[in-house]
Amino acid sequence: MKLSSAQFKHTARKNLHDVRLQQALHRLQERFVGARAAALTDIDDLPRLRAAATEIRQHALTHLDVYLEQFERQVVASGGQVHWARDAAEVNRILLELAARYQVRKVAKSKSMVSEECGINEMLAANGIEVIETDLGEYILQLAREPPSHIVAPVVHKNKEDIADLFVRHHHRPRTTEIAELCREAREMLRPHFLSADMGISGANFLVAETGSALIVTNEGNGRLVTTLPRVHVAITGIEKVVPTLEDVSVLLRLLTRSATGQSITNYVSVLTGHKRASDLDGPEHFHVILVDNGRSQLLGTELEAMLRCIRCGACMNHCPVYQNIGGHAYGWVYPGPMGSVLTPNLVGLSEARDLPNASTFCGACAEVCPVSIPLPDLLRHLRVRQLEQGLRPRRERGSLRVWAWFAQHPRAYAWASRLAARLLRAVANRRGMIRRLPLAGGWTDGRDFPAPSGRTFRDLYARRTSS
Amino acid sequence: MNSRETILARVRRARTSSDAVIATRLREHPRGPLPNMSEDLLTRFRERAARLASDVQGPLSAEQVPTAVANYLRERSLPVRAVRWPSIGSFEWGTVGMSVEARAARADDMVGITGAFCAIAETGTLMLLSGADTPAATSLLPETHVALVPISRIVARMEDGWDLLRMEHGLPPRAVNFVSGPSRTADIEQTVTLGAHGPYRVCIVLVADAVTGIARPVVG
Ligand code: SF4
Numbered sequence: 001m002k003l004s005s006a007q008f009k010h011t012a013r014k015n016l017h018d019v020r021l022q023q024a025l026h027r028l029q030e031r032f033v034g035a036r037a038a039a040l041t042d043i044d045d046l047p048r049l050r051a052a053a054t055e056i057r058q059h060a061l062t063h064l065d066v067y068l069e070q071f072e073r074q075v076v077a078s079g080g081q082v083h084w085a086r087d088a089a090e091v092n093r094i095l096l097e098l099a100a101r102y103q104v105r106k107v108a109k110s111k112s113m114v115s116e117e118c119g120i121n122e123m124l125a126a127n128g129i130e131v132i133e134t135d136l137g138e139y140i141l142q143l144a145r146e147p148p149s150h151i152v153a154p155v156v157h158k159n160k161e162d163i164a165d166l167f168v169r170h171h172h173r174p175r176t177t178e179i180a181e182l183c184r185e186a187r188e189m190l191r192p193h194f195l196s197a198d199m200g201i202s203g204a205n206f207l208v209a210e211t212g213s214a215l216i217v218t219n220e221g222n223g224r225l226v227t228t229l230p231r232v233h234v235a236i237t238g239i240e241k242v243v244p245t246l247e248d249v250s251v252l253l254r255l256l257t258r259s260a261t262g263q264s265i266t267n268y269v270s271v272l273t274g275h276k277r278a279s280d281l282d283g284p285e286h287f288h289v290i291l292v293d294n295g296r297s298q299l300l301g302t303e304l305e306a307m308l309r310c311i312r313c314g315a316c317m318n319h320c321p322v323y324q325n326i327g328g329h330a331y332g333w334v335y336p337g338p339m340g341s342v343l344t345p346n347l348v349g350l351s352e353a354r355d356l357p358n359a360s361t362f363c364g365a366c367a368e369v370c371p372v373s374i375p376l377p378d379l380l381r382h383l384r385v386r387q388l389e390q391g392l393r394p395r396r397e398r399g400s401l402r403v404w405a406w407f408a409q410h411p412r413a414y415a416w417a418s419r420l421a422a423r424l425l426r427a428v429a430n431r432r433g434m435i436r437r438l439p440l441a442g443g444w445t446d447g448r449d450f451p452a453p454s455g456r457t458f459r460d461l462y463a464r465r466t467s468s
Numbered sequence: 469m470n471s472r473e474t475i476l477a478r479v480r481r482a483r484t485s486s487d488a489v490i491a492t493r494l495r496e497h498p499r500g501p502l503p504n505m506s507e508d509l510l511t512r513f514r515e516r517a518a519r520l521a522s523d524v525q526g527p528l529s530a531e532q533v534p535t536a537v538a539n540y541l542r543e544r545s546l547p548v549r550a551v552r553w554p555s556i557g558s559f560e561w562g563t564v565g566m567s568v569e570a571r572a573a574r575a576d577d578m579v580g581i582t583g584a585f586c587a588i589a590e591t592g593t594l595m596l597l598s599g600a601d602t603p604a605a606t607s608l609l610p611e612t613h614v615a616l617v618p619i620s621r622i623v624a625r626m627e628d629g630w631d632l633l634r635m636e637h638g639l640p641p642r643a644v645n646f647v648s649g650p651s652r653t654a655d656i657e658q659t660v661t662l663g664a665h666g667p668y669r670v671c672i673v674l675v676a677d678a679v680t681g682i683a684r685p686v687v688g
């Protein structure tokens with residue numbers, strides 16, 4: 001996927017004024033936030049379950065090498081093959097080799113964010129291989145040639161009218177804006193592709209070390225179709241997705257589906273182990289797993305390691321006041337919201353995504369809802385420190401911080417300056433105690449008034465109170 | 469150094485693994501916190517399956533099953549031709565006017581009849597295993613999925629399903645599919661629509677008697 005995180009501010013500003021996008025984001029917030037809260041009431045002891053889920057993910061990371069090797073052994077034992085890819089280019093090379101080996105002309109894909117990271121659709125198409133996205137949301141995006149704007153609901157930024165127009169243009173059928181009809185139409189258009197595809201590509205929500213299984217969680221059934229009908233199944237996923245046992249999967253699933261869509265379980269949970277057995281009547285003849293690093297291993301053993309616990313539920317973005325207002329595209333890459341603001345700078349480079357660590361009010365909602373207790377604001381703060389150390393912040397910002405630091409280290413000067421500022425602000429305020437326009441702080445006063453201080457500083461009050 | 473070695477070296481540099489801890493965890497596969505369930509398994513299963521938009525029938529005796537299935541289909545003006553898992557044997561489909569073939573499912577099959585390895589009361593979910601007599605696509609390609617489930621195979625939680633799997637099969641088959649109602653999507657305007665790429669409806673027929681072949685593939 002093309003990286004455009006550098007245009008964060010520009011896109012964010014544009015999106016704030018996009019009425020239709022604002023309606024769509026409002027709807028997302030309404031549905032997902034409410035559904036999650038309702039679904040979690042079903043759990044007796046949420047803190048305990050969350051601690052267990054966190055322990056499983058952390059344990060797997062602490063012993064990642066051993067679990068990956070165990071996973072590989074089990075895949076081989078069930079007749080499959082594991083490929084290791086350092087980066088996107090290597091994923092693409094492996095895929096192309098597999099496509100050549102099995103004479104693949106058409107690929108049916110189910111949703112996979114890792115494959116978005118690697119840009120495999122463009123690469124396969126450039127090599128003359130037809131690729132069909134089969135998740136309804138991803139299919140719509142493929143027709144519209146747009147990137148996803150949410151990791152669970154990729155097409156949240158479009159409404160049914162947009163989709164109706166798109167379908168008329170591509171399907172040449174009478175226009176309908178009935179959602180059920182649109183779904184039926186997509187089903188009818190996609191069914192032949194499932195049946196004629198040579199290769200199915202899926203992601204994996206988890207990899208089970210105990211059994212060598214790739215586990216996928218879907219609602220539409222397309223994930224099952226692409227892993228059952230084509231001759232070859234390739235699962236592409238990150239190295240961090242491994243968990244020890246099937247029991248661990250059960251714990252994580254209880255939180256994943258509730259946190260993501262508010263479901264007690266998704267329609268389909270498929271545990272796929274190896275290829276078609278000799279006497280089986282269906283299933284792929286070849287089973288491959290591509291384990292993708294692409295920057296992940298660099299996070300291990302650092303202050304940012306906790307990010308690798310992420311199970312991609314999307315709750316952090318659904319609850320983020322920044323995401324809720326600007327939408328996913330502003331983040332400029334595969335992963336939006338708080339988790340994207342941590343991951344993207346790490347996977348593509350901090351200098352390419354310098355606005356993302358700052359795209360947070362530090363309200364803490366993301367950390368509060370995260371099912372695997374990732375301290376997202378702490379991680380963002382850490383990235384801000386790194387940015388400053390690497391000189392990646394604008395000169396004016398660094399200058400002001402330096403000035404502030406000088407005052408902070410000189411208490412007398414600080415007291416004097418803050419008294420002066422408080423009086424000045426008081427003086428320019430209107431009768432209701434509000435300031436309409438503030439030089440150097442236009443970002444604040446463009447959208448709302450600035451409440452003026454009372455005119456006295458904390459030190460003044462404190463001095464008065466202790467003397468009386 | 470190839471990619472495998474490079475990645476593992478990077479991972480190892482940051483790690484200190486203890487093989488003993490891991491071997492124990494894999495061998496004992498400890499359970500996490502389990503949900504409490506106050507109701508009996510049958511009540512809970514029926515209630516949860518209905519919440520997921522599955523149509524639940526029964527419990528019925530084995531000889532009532534064909535009539536119940538035929539009625540379900542006729543009430544909804546659905547075809548009474550079906551494909552079934554070859555593992556399902558002893559039902560008189562002909563006497564209720566149904567034509568049922570035992571083979572792998574094809575794209576034009578409208579009704580698929582399966583059994584289930586077991587059913588999970590916690591969520592109202594079916595657990596299906598692929599196998600020589602229990603192909604995976606029967607519960608997937610047709611627009612209507614009918615599942616025959618012996619009530620003796622309703623277990624409490626997913627963890628009980630794993631234990632049953634280990635006990636009766638050892639390693640997992642190619643595909644373990646948990647099915648929780650008809651396929652659905654909420655991709656357009658977050659509005660839930662039943663019937664995406666899989667079945668539009670799932671009919672679960674609970675069977676009171678033990679019938680060979682519905683609960684697990686006949687090994688042999
Ligand atoms: S960071 Fe936490 S809340 Fe956000 S997607 Fe990952 S697991 Fe979910």
